[in-house]
Amino acid sequence: MLIKKTCGDVTEFKAARTLLGRPVYITHFFYLDGLLIDTGPRHNAREVFEALRNLPLEKVVITHQHEDHTGNCNMLSREMGVPVYAHPETIRVMSSPPDIEIYRKIMWGDSPPAEAFPLGQSVSAGPYTLQAIHTGGHSKDHVCYYEPSNGWLFSGDLYLGENLTGFMIGENIVEHLTSLQKLIALKPSLLFCGLKGRLDNGTERLKRKYDCWWDLCTRVTDLYEAGKSHREIFSKVFGREILFYYFSQSNWGRRYMLRSIINNIEYFKAAQKKESLSGFRQNL
Numbered sequence: 001m002l003i004k005k006t007c008g009d010v011t012e013f014k015a016a017r018t019l020l021g022r023p024v025y026i027t028h029f030f031y032l033d034g035l036l037i038d039t040g041p042r043h044n045a046r047e048v049f050e051a052l053r054n055l056p057l058e059k060v061v062i063t064h065q066h067e068d069h070t071g072n073c074n075m076l077s078r079e080m081g082v083p084v085y086a087h088p089e090t091i092r093v094m095s096s097p098p099d100i101e102i103y104r105k106i107m108w109g110d111s112p113p114a115e116a117f118p119l120g121q122s123v124s125a126g127p128y129t130l131q132a133i134h135t136g137g138h139s140k141d142h143v144c145y146y147e148p149s150n151g152w153l154f155s156g157d158l159y160l161g162e163n164l165t166g167f168m169i170g171e172n173i174v175e176h177l178t179s180l181q182k183l184i185a186l187k188p189s190l191l192f193c194g195l196k197g198r199l200d201n202g203t204e205r206l207k208r209k210y211d212c213w214w215d216l217c218t219r220v221t222d223l224y225e226a227g228k229s230h231r232e233i234f235s236k237v238f239g240r241e242i243l244f245y246y247f248s249q250s251n252w253g254r255r256y257m258l259r260s261i262i263n264n265i266e267y268f269k270a271a272q273k274k275e276s277l278s279g280f281r282q283n284l
C-alpha cells in the first residue's frame with residue numbers, strides 16, 4: 001500500500017504492507033520541491049518507483065539507517081539516477097547492511113546495499129533550505145531536517161509518539177532526551193513523523209514526550225536509589241513486557257528502555273540534583 005497525500009508544498013507518502021486489507025506498520029516519507037526525505041520500505045519499491053517517476057526528483061536525504069527508511073535507496077540511485085545524502089554512519093551501514101530479524105524482513109523487507117554521499121549542514125529544496133540536525137537516541141546516525149521559515153520538522157523516528165515505553169536494542173535514553181531538547185529549542189510548528197505523518201502543535205508534542213520520559217526516568221532513578229532490584233523496578237514502572245518483544249525475536253522491548261536508564265543512572269542522579277537546585281526543566 002502506498003498512499004500519497006498533499007500537505008501544502010509537502011507531499012506525504014504513507015507506505016505499508018497490508019494484512020487482510022489493513023496496513024500492518026506504516027512508514028511515512030516526504031517530498032518537497034525536488035527533495036525526497038527517506039525512501040520507504042523495499043516491499044513498496046514498485047509503488048514508490050511509479051509514484052516518483054513523474055516527479056522532478058533531484059536528491060534524496062535519509063533520516064537514519066533502518067530499512068523502512070533506506071529500503072529504496074538502491075533503486076532510486078541505480079534505476080532513477082538520484083543521488084542519496086546521509087550521515088557518515090548511515091552511509092557506512094547502507095554500504096554493507098547487517099542481516100536483520102525475520103519480523104523486519106516480513107514487515108519492511110531488507111535494504112539492499114546502496115551508495116550515498118555525506119550530508120552537509122543544510123540541504124536545499126527549491127526555495128527552501130533545510131537544516132540537518134544530528135539527533136541520536138533512536139539510532140546513533142539519526143538526523144532530523146528542519147525548515148525554519150515554516151517551522152517544519154522532518155523528524156524521522158525521533159518522535160513516534162509521546163508515551164512509548166519500549167526501545168529497540170541499542171537505543172539510548174540520554175541521547176534521546178538531549179535530541180528532544182535540541183528540537184524543542186527550534187520551536188517547530190509542524191512535525192512530519194516517520195510513523196504518524198503530518199502532526200500539528202510540533203513543539204507541544206515534543207515537550208510532552210520529553211516530560212513523559214523524564215518522569216519515567218525519575219521514577220526509575222528513585223527506585224534504584226531506594227535499593228530496588230531491576231526486576232522490582234521493571235514491575236513497578238513498566239508492568240509486564242509487551243508481546244511484541246517475543247514477536248520481534250527479543251529485538252524490541254520495555255526491558256531495553258529500563259536497561260538504558262540504568263546504564264545512565266549517574267546522569268539521572270546528577271540531573272535530578274541539578275533540577276532540585278535550579279529548575280532544570282524551566283528552560284524548555
Ligand SMILES: [Fe+2]
Pocket residue numbers: 064066138157
Ligand atoms: Fe527507525
